[in-house]
Amino acid sequence: MDTGDLRSSYLTGLRDGAPFVLVIVPFATVFGVLSKSAGLNVLEALAFSVAVIAGAAQFTALQLMQDQAPTLVVLASALAVNLRMAMYSASLTPHLGHLPLWKRGVVAYLLVDQAYALGIVKYEREPEMTNGERFAYFLGTITPLCPLWYGFTVVGAVVGAQISIENGLDFAMPIAFLALIGPALRTGAHGAAALVASVSALLFAFLPYNLGLLVAALLGMMAGAEIERRREAA
């Protein structure tokens, strides 16, 4: 295999991933700031971002710990938020499943929303890519993102004290999530899933330990899947 091709795949990935810096930096900063206001020190905030690299799940865990939810509920809810990663893993498997195990491990650790979205589009459009080129492209997309995710978590945790709840910081997470949900509502089934989950979350808000979240999410997924199934059957 020609190393020049690997190099050019890596650079293409780097270029494709670069614009997402604009999403990663504010998101990581907000996580750092919220960690600080929840009483985490810089090392703890950084450990969170290094171990998990998944903003939405990190926000969820932080919020539920502040609500004094039991540890098992915190873990179950945050992992439910990350269930989509299993879907990413499944849909990349036909393209990357032939890589050596350690490379698949590296991809798994670094499998974030942006890298998945870029990778799957690229691999489907260019099926002639070699396994090595696919891996190089993936590493390229993640290179500008991952270090900044760690770095700006630290920045947020350091400057955190200067921003308080009166400035609307309590609402940073809902805004950030809504900004991700809007573009994800691609079909009627997606919209129905979101609607069912939203209404259920309010109806089941009385359940203890934030279990309403899990119930609502499950109902939303079932609604989306059922509508998709009926549409395909029709």
Next chain:
Amino acid sequence: MIDRTELWIVIIGLGLGSFGLRFAFLGLVGDRPIPAWLMRHLRYTAVSVLPALIMPLIVFPAANDGQPEPVRLTAAVVALGVGFYFKNPLLAMVMGGLTLVGGLYWFA
């Protein structure tokens, strides 16, 4: 205050669990097929879990003693609407944030 033991259990458990979810198919299934019904449900996890998580925070914000509050509701509608219409998370985040900060500055 978050308990330190709980915090580290969550950080480590969530790290391992997230890796497990990401590795599940890629590492263990290899290139065997995945059941269609499972994929169909997994496709809707993001659009189900994220709204379910934030909906109570939007409608019953703790900063307003759990009562619905017009500035926050407006900012939420703006963020969702801009994101849906322009398919651009960053723009949606900025517009929602500006609505929130501006609204709180002028009306609160």
